[in-house]
Amino acid sequence: MRHLLDIKDLSRKEIETILERAMWYKSLKVYPKTLEGKFVLTAFFEPSTRTKVSFQKAAMNLGANVIDFAPESSSLLKGETDLDTILTLNMMDFDCLVVRIRRNGAPKEFSKYVKMPVVNAGDGTNEHPTQALLDAMTMVEHFNTLKLKVAIVGDIVHSRVARSLTELLNKFGAEVRMVGPKGFVPESFEGVSLITNDLEEAIHDVDVIYALRIQKERLEESYPNVDDFFRTMQINSKTIELAPKHAVLMHPGPFNRNVEVSDDVVYSERSKILEQVKNGVFVRMAVLEFAMGVIEVESVRSMEASLAGR
Amino acid sequence: MRHLLDIKDLSRKEIETILERAMWYKSLKVYPKTLEGKFVLTAFFEPSTRTKVSFQKAAMNLGANVIDFAPESSSLLKGETDLDTILTLNMMDFDCLVVRIRRNGAPKEFSKYVKMPVVNAGDGTNEHPTQALLDAMTMVEHFNTLKLKVAIVGDIVHSRVARSLTELLNKFGAEVRMVGPKGFVPESFEGVSLITNDLEEAIHDVDVIYALRIQKERLEESYPNVDDFFRTMQINSKTIELAPKHAVLMHPGPFNRNVEVSDDVVYSERSKILEQVKNGVFVRMAVLEFAMGVIEVESVRSMEASLAGR
Amino acid sequence: MRHLLDIKDLSRKEIETILERAMWYKSLKVYPKTLEGKFVLTAFFEPSTRTKVSFQKAAMNLGANVIDFAPESSSLLKGETDLDTILTLNMMDFDCLVVRIRRNGAPKEFSKYVKMPVVNAGDGTNEHPTQALLDAMTMVEHFNTLKLKVAIVGDIVHSRVARSLTELLNKFGAEVRMVGPKGFVPESFEGVSLITNDLEEAIHDVDVIYALRIQKERLEESYPNVDDFFRTMQINSKTIELAPKHAVLMHPGPFNRNVEVSDDVVYSERSKILEQVKNGVFVRMAVLEFAMGVIEVESVRSMEASLAGR
Numbered sequence: 001m002r003h004l005l006d007i008k009d010l011s012r013k014e015i016e017t018i019l020e021r022a023m024w025y026k027s028l029k030v031y032p033k034t035l036e037g038k039f040v041l042t043a044f045f046e047p048s049t050r051t052k053v054s055f056q057k058a059a060m061n062l063g064a065n066v067i068d069f070a071p072e073s074s075s076l077l078k079g080e081t082d083l084d085t086i087l088t089l090n091m092m093d094f095d096c097l098v099v100r101i102r103r104n105g106a107p108k109e110f111s112k113y114v115k116m117p118v119v120n121a122g123d124g125t126n127e128h129p130t131q132a133l134l135d136a137m138t139m140v141e142h143f144n145t146l147k148l149k150v151a152i153v154g155d156i157v158h159s160r161v162a163r164s165l166t167e168l169l170n171k172f173g174a175e176v177r178m179v180g181p182k183g184f185v186p187e188s189f190e191g192v193s194l195i196t197n198d199l200e201e202a203i204h205d206v207d208v209i210y211a212l213r214i215q216k217e218r219l220e221e222s223y224p225n226v227d228d229f230f231r232t233m234q235i236n237s238k239t240i241e242l243a244p245k246h247a248v249l250m251h252p253g254p255f256n257r258n259v260e261v262s263d264d265v266v267y268s269e270r271s272k273i274l275e276q277v278k279n280g281v282f283v284r285m286a287v288l289e290f291a292m293g294v295i296e297v298e299s300v301r302s303m304e305a306s307l308a309g310r
Numbered sequence: 311m312r313h314l315l316d317i318k319d320l321s322r323k324e325i326e327t328i329l330e331r332a333m334w335y336k337s338l339k340v341y342p343k344t345l346e347g348k349f350v351l352t353a354f355f356e357p358s359t360r361t362k363v364s365f366q367k368a369a370m371n372l373g374a375n376v377i378d379f380a381p382e383s384s385s386l387l388k389g390e391t392d393l394d395t396i397l398t399l400n401m402m403d404f405d406c407l408v409v410r411i412r413r414n415g416a417p418k419e420f421s422k423y424v425k426m427p428v429v430n431a432g433d434g435t436n437e438h439p440t441q442a443l444l445d446a447m448t449m450v451e452h453f454n455t456l457k458l459k460v461a462i463v464g465d466i467v468h469s470r471v472a473r474s475l476t477e478l479l480n481k482f483g484a485e486v487r488m489v490g491p492k493g494f495v496p497e498s499f500e501g502v503s504l505i506t507n508d509l510e511e512a513i514h515d516v517d518v519i520y521a522l523r524i525q526k527e528r529l530e531e532s533y534p535n536v537d538d539f540f541r542t543m544q545i546n547s548k549t550i551e552l553a554p555k556h557a558v559l560m561h562p563g564p565f566n567r568n569v570e571v572s573d574d575v576v577y578s579e580r581s582k583i584l585e586q587v588k589n590g591v592f593v594r595m596a597v598l599e600f601a602m603g604v605i606e607v608e609s610v611r612s613m614e615a616s617l618a619g620r
Numbered sequence: 621m622r623h624l625l626d627i628k629d630l631s632r633k634e635i636e637t638i639l640e641r642a643m644w645y646k647s648l649k650v651y652p653k654t655l656e657g658k659f660v661l662t663a664f665f666e667p668s669t670r671t672k673v674s675f676q677k678a679a680m681n682l683g684a685n686v687i688d689f690a691p692e693s694s695s696l697l698k699g700e701t702d703l704d705t706i707l708t709l710n711m712m713d714f715d716c717l718v719v720r721i722r723r724n725g726a727p728k729e730f731s732k733y734v735k736m737p738v739v740n741a742g743d744g745t746n747e748h749p750t751q752a753l754l755d756a757m758t759m760v761e762h763f764n765t766l767k768l769k770v771a772i773v774g775d776i777v778h779s780r781v782a783r784s785l786t787e788l789l790n791k792f793g794a795e796v797r798m799v800g801p802k803g804f805v806p807e808s809f810e811g812v813s814l815i816t817n818d819l820e821e822a823i824h825d826v827d828v829i830y831a832l833r834i835q836k837e838r839l840e841e842s843y844p845n846v847d848d849f850f851r852t853m854q855i856n857s858k859t860i861e862l863a864p865k866h867a868v869l870m871h872p873g874p875f876n877r878n879v880e881v882s883d884d885v886v887y888s889e890r891s892k893i894l895e896q897v898k899n900g901v902f903v904r905m906a907v908l909e910f911a912m913g914v915i916e917v918e919s920v921r922s923m924e925a926s927l928a929g930r
Binding site: 037039041065067069070071080081084085087088089091092093094 | 650669670673674676677680873874875876877887894895897898900901
């Protein structure tokens with residue numbers, strides 16, 4: 001049993017174990033029922049139907065039973081804390097808790113009190129580790145290494161994805177840059193080589209353009225000229241030419257068509273967006289096995305060579 | 311693999327195949343696990359809990375796994391199109407998509423982009439093919455033919471059920487009539503022999519009275535005298551006498567007690583309403599098998615004789 | 621097949637059968653798949669996600685399939701009665717209906733019309749029999765008898781839990797008292813030996829303090845001095861000293877931290893609150909088997925001796 005709370009706590013070895021297992025699953029047509037008889041509880045305090053479906057599919061692919069706890073805002077308003085809710089559910093003998101919640105650090109807090117492994121499916125602006133793992137899998141598949149130049153583009157300040165991905169890429173020697181409109185990028189960020197408002201500066205020599213969701217309302221409030229944004233910061237058939245020909249486009253979804261990405265690139269050949277979704281199921285299969293102790297780090301041969309290869 | 315999008319696209323032969331399979335299932339106590347290992351995704355953008363339960367039960371009766379994607383209005387408001395949502399879910403490797411949605415034609419659109427069969431569980435005012443199939447099964451069971459006189463009564467203009475049912479009945483030589491208050495019936499409708507506001511004219515010699523839901527609010531707005539409606543258009547113990555003794559009452563549900571149907575007929579001996587619900591599960595079992603290629607049209611002996619028999 | 625609608629209708633023997641089975645399940649690591657192939661329908665018209673998860677886990681522990689019908693307020697507003705909804709679902713061939721609903725007596729009404737056993741998961745202010753059963757199990761485990769002095773504390777007037785628990789305890793010779801602020805306790809209550817507004821009077825010699833949820837809003841309206849309430853009626857580290865050292869604290873959950881119970885007692889050694897939740901799953905496993913005829917009263921040896929023992 002092993003919690004999966006954030007990328008920080010995972011060793012390179014553990015990450016490699018998970019990615020290797022996920023890639024193996026992707027190569028199979030029929031999956032072994034390694035989680036048969038297990039019960040997985042999904043508790044999404046902050047709704048996210050796509051990530052929930054991805055986890056449910058992953059668990060059921062391996063034969064697990066899944067029960068979804070759908071918190072009503074009402075019952076939480078009634079005065080019960082989210083920790084008390086989790087402590088209650090903890091008494092019902094589940095083998096794994098997959099939790100999404102708005103409160104930063106809540107999954108870590110829960111993990112101290114419950115007897116089952118906790119998998120963080122996104123907590124506030126803190127971490128979204130399975131997203132970073134599936135992103136890494138997608139990059140490794142394409143480039144056969146993580147020693148890459150990656151530019152994260154968009155609303156970075158509010159993004160747990162940016163944090164988890166940067167942590168992970170740093171562990172494997174990638175160079176991470178951040179670019180976005182003023183007010184959307186942090187002043188400084190550990191492990192990031194460049195923070196800028198200039199898209200070209202950020203992406204002219206990258207391997208990966210990693211676009212993040214921008215909420216139009218927020219953009220209109222903070223940005224003097226929205227049309228200007230679309231010309232200079234949106235990833236579209238023009239701005240994507242600022243990057244090298246070999247660079248790929250990624251996005252954690254859901255995306256705003258014609259806000260941060262335009263119709264003409266979102267499903268183009270350079271886009272890995274749907275591949276990320278596909279890999280998400282395989283990564284979560286491995287993560288659930290990792291959390292429930294089905295796969296062990298020790299038993300897996302090193303991937304370091306290939307990951308750090310190029 | 312075969313999409314089931316509307317009645318138009320189904321041949322007589324295909325309809326017979328589905329109905330025969332559904333009737334066979336109705337005769338069994340234990341069902342073969344023909345969908346074991348399959349994953350069915352239900353995505354009801356427009357909520358309908360009864361139809362969803364019917365599909366879920368049908369899938370699970372045959373051993374399939376079911377995952378429900380419950381779209382939050384929020385995430386769709388955030389700017390993601392319904393097609394992008396479906397394209398995302400499509401990457402998670404489901405074997406069948408059952409979709410209900412308000413937008414006319416959306417299931418057909420989805421079917422062009424996804425790699426799994428799409429079953430239309432109702433799209434806007436367009437089609438509701440599994441409802442028409444279960445209605446046909448109920449009629450065939452009772453009359454042993456579809457060469458029937460059927461009067462559809464009520465709010466026909468807004469009804470996808472009316473459209474799908476008329477399409478289906480036309481294929482098998484039934485005579486379809488439409489009757490309802492002014493503003494609730496179309497000016498013309500292909501394949502319909504009579505459109506009227508006079509209930510007696512419509513039902514005096516029918517085999518089936520098929521009542522549709524009427525929303526009281528809408529009725530009060532459009533109809534000069536609501537009491538008059540209840541006397542002349544509501545199906546109740548008096549007005550049902552306008553039809554022949556052998557005529558049966560059907561309704562797709564949910565019904566408004568004492569609006570379009572009265573307490574004293576809704577579960578009477580002449581009502582097939584609950585039988586329709588029961589048949590719905592069997593029809594959907596067959597439809598899911600049909601969509602996933604478990605049953606093939608070619609392998610089924612003709613039912614044409616019996617259906618067109620009488 | 622046997623409905624489980626309220627405690628009133630259960631004999632001592634039946635209650636003992638259920639508790640003994642639940643305790644046996646608690647001792648096992650792997651459960652027999654006694655409900656394999658069965659379909660359980662959960663229909664929570666009044667939402668309660670914890671009780672629903674408990675029933676779902678119980679059913680799936682024994683191999684049953686579970687489908688959840690989640691009533692939309694919209695469809696019920698459209699004019700369909702809850703009975704018509706249930707009659708519809710009844711046609712889809714489920715083996716058991718677990719229902720929660722605001723309307724008192726509705727589960728009993730449903731049971732007259734459906735062909736499957738009905739388990740009441742709480743109806744309005746009427747009954748919540750599985751809660752009383754799990755409470756009894758928790759008491760028997762700790763005290764090895766139900767001949768106990770039990771004080772129910774808090775908002776009793778609005779509590780279905782108080783009613784079911786009192787019924788059950790009365791059957792086994794327990795002494796039940798009720799204590800709460802004015803307006804929160806009934807004037808009289810069958811089978812209750814003391815009704816008071818004085819906490820000390822109620823609990824000075826009890827075995828069990830059974831606290832009920834109090835809604836703060838309601839408290840502020842009805843109670844002249846809320847601080848006074850917290851000093852005299854809240855169960856906290858001071859007021860719990862009014863009870864004997866051996867007395868335990870119970871609560872059906874969810875609780876309002878620092879309203880009816882304080883932080884320092886809620887998970888203290890004297891608290892059985894989490895044990896109640898744990899026992900809930902085992903009791904519901906037994907209840908589902910009982911309802912579906914898997915366990916029979918006749919086949920179980922008497923527990924009367926031990927329950928009435930002390």
